[in-house]
Amino acid sequence: APPVGGPELRRQLDRLCGWAWYAAMRPLLDAFSAPGRPDRIPRLVLVPMGRLGLVPWHAAYRVTGPGRRRYAVQDADLSYAASARLLCEVADRPAAARTSGALVVGDPTGDLVYAGQEADAVQRLFYPDGRFVGRRGSGAADGAGTPAEVLDWLRGDDSRDGVLHLACHASVTDNARRSAGLSLYGGTLFAEELTGASAGAGTDGPALVLLAACRSHVSGHGDNEAFTLATAFLVAGARSVVGSLWPVPDEATSVLMLLTHHFLRREQEPPARALRRAQLWMLGAGRGPVAGLPDELAARAARVDPDDLSAWAGFTHLGR
Template sequence: MGHLAAVPWHAARRPAPGGRYRYAVQDAVLSYAASARLFCEVVAREPVPRDAPGLVVGNPTGDLPHAGREAAALHAAFYRGAPYLGRHESGTSSGTGTPAQVLGWLRLRGLSPGGVLHLACHADVPRDAAARTARLHLAGGTLAAEQLTERAQHRNRPGRLGLVSLAACTTHVSGRGYDEAFTLSTAFLVEGARSVLGSLWPVPDAATSYLMFMVHHYLNAEGARPAVALRLAQLWMLDPDRRPPASMPPELARQAGTVDPDDLRGWAGFTHLGQ
């Protein structure tokens, strides 16, 4: 309830030999749910084919260079067949990443299932009580959690999405309603996703880039399901002797060892919801 909704239970810890800590994520796969009803609905959803169309959105507002490089790296390594929206250093983007473009892609998921939707952008929960709603900042506008839930209520056919990975700040924080009811993560589950990765606080750009790359590495190179892929990526972040995989671009790999494993901001903010 309230602030407890933002507690990263997977980062619960106990003392370990050598003056370090052992975290819950090192012993178990943890997932989160906004309600028992939503959890049961999501678990009952059919699998989405691994080759279903995906979408990558990177740095649509033009002021998140780390997010842009992260999204471009994921697109090049794992999702070359997916459209790329937003700022792309190679100049090969197929759109600017507006709310209308993202909603248009989601609308198609009522006709055919979608694979991975990756959003590397800004997100926030405004302090203004009259407008407190979780929202993504895209090119030329925002996409609010309520827009997703209202779409789900009024459409004739439910959407089908495999995974939505929200590489943005506070995407599993609610500004309105009860607890996690109107977080962006929960809203994408209502929209039709089987799994969502969302964050509990403002996450650091560089560490998020490494974490997200490793999540998608474990998803694609090792066939891990999303909850396990997130856990494996978090364990990789906790390893002071971490080694980047061969698929990681050189500009990312060169700095992979600089992330402090004891800095919880870099890995513990991300949660898994769904299957």
Template sequence: LFRSLADGEAEAALRAIELGRGLALHAATSTLEVPELLRDLGHPDLAEAWAGHTREDRPVAGPESVTAGNLRHRVLEVLRGTPAGTRLFAAPSTADVAEGLAGHGIDALVYVVPGADRSPGRLIGVDRDGRPITCELPNLVVRPGGPLAAFAAAAQDDAGTWRAALEALCDWAGTTVLAPLLDVVGRGSRVVLVPLGGLGVVSWPAARLGESRFGCTELVLSTAASARQFLDCLRRSPQPLDRDPVLVTDPQGNLGFAAEEALVLHDVFYPGARLLGDLRGFEPGDDGPPLPEARPATPAAFLAHVPGAGTAGASLLHLCCHAEVGAAAEASRLRLTEDLPIETVLRHAVRREPDAPGGTVVLTSCSSDLTAADHDEALTLATAFLAAGAVTVIGSRWNTDDRGTAILMFAVHHFLVRDGLRPAEALRAAQLWMLDPARDRLEGMPEAMIGDLTLPGTTGIPVWGAFAHHGR
């Protein structure tokens, strides 16, 4: 990578980055085919080692124990040159990326590369006209005790320390990355960021330049795990949101305002939506509509609305339920009436039509846009749903205040449904609305939510800054 940059070979540098995005991502993007491919090629032991690695994200035990990097190298060597391997691991060209950007009104795709050893960090990318983007970032070096390491180490239940670490991280990301990025792409551009390494924990919409300038005020931002997965999403057309929306609330009834959030979205924006979850404890008001019917949020009921053989899945999946985040997406699970491993969701989607229209997925609870260990190559819940056939996913980098999240989600759906904005623009509009102390009242917002806007902690960076957009 750095040799290619030193030689001025931007195309080779982009290819090197993309190929380094990790075999775990490519495996899930290709619907978990890698172990099956290895078995077909006569390497059952390597298939089992890879399957064990993706499940547990740890070195494989045994007489020929290998590290994760060595395992990936061995798998790449076996698959290299085969038709399946070419399909899995060939990086998209800059021309392919530029064509995708231009066709969807996106200005640039930019990898954010942290520095290594004596090499500075960099922005490396391509714009919609196919021109390479390269920019040195001398301060983008991850150091022990620096803002990135301090935030990653901070426990969220220690609210004061965690908030201070978040503020410092936002300031660092703003001066180190956002300012030079703006010099390259210009204010108001729509940009897809592919952050590498530990930079996956950064909230780019909340990257801050001064008191009132943030990533979301300056740019329309999306995040991608790789250019390949981003282009895969662009090839799928979006389903209309109101075709078959599904709202999933906490089946155990103990997640704060989750049921209230789902009911408000149902009543105001999606009156025909199906509801999964527990609404016990809610009584309709004297003047309010009766409670809609809700089915139990069982794994089987949920999977019925996920893309699979002969079905495109729900047009909208809005999840207000707990999730348990593992070291990789395959080790993560949704907390329904019974735990539903995300690997099951991915396997359910194996037989879907690759370019079938996809739905929008909104993950409002827990760290749905982060993994518990490797923040770079391991898949998050958000990218796993893209691999399963969604065209857009909005996920959270950390746990958020329930009241504030319900308000933010109302605003997101307001801008999606009432204003007809695209998901990336709708999330940005909701974040800008949260930032504005003179914000307008949104049509249909319940009085209780309006009152909650005055409570401490409902409109700050820890709420709106947690959420990022993926996909088209």
């Protein structure tokens, strides 16, 4: 695989997303456009099959001028689903109540410095009453970030309508009995363990699970299988999940995740729109100061190249 955020990955993504515009997104957006209503943004849910599930369709682009692009995410609110059946099941779950309950897991293995700083800032700024487990920049954590701590939270009352943020490593092993997992302190939490974790048996789980981890929406069971860490959390009762399609660069990811929580909490956007607005901010659309953004993260944000697809396009929204 190309290095995380390296020029080869960027070149491949440029070619793929240029193709994706003409292959599917241009006719799709044309069909849902509203002439005379530029303020109307369609909400589309894509159910891509096979290898098409590895394409970030929201990052499909057309060239609008010298050095200028326009991406699908600028014209539509795009989410994904593993199947129509799972989409209907999630849509039928009761709307989440607004809550400050959260579990934030930051750098539990001790080798993701930016992820640890990101998670620390997320908990302090947006979920001061929530729990932090793992390693943080300053102050004490509420735990080491073990698989048992995450499972206990998912099975407990605090998870209902709460937010789970996981800033850690993820791995995918092709055709293995345990195909995908999150690297936590002292062990791995596998997708297969998550599907039965919710105390609400698929109805009363977290409002949002945000997987700031590499390849957290990639299947290890072949292209036509929909079993990923992201879909496992949906099966476990989550209403929305954000997962990634490739190894994501740590620095840019920390900015995108903090912005997503900002729009979710400060501006009360639903998860899909919060992620979209964060990605638009990364693209430079309305980019401006974000209240409360730590100076170090603000400096990182200023260095983000809007046309570096590896920095922002890998994250997808699933669920309601």
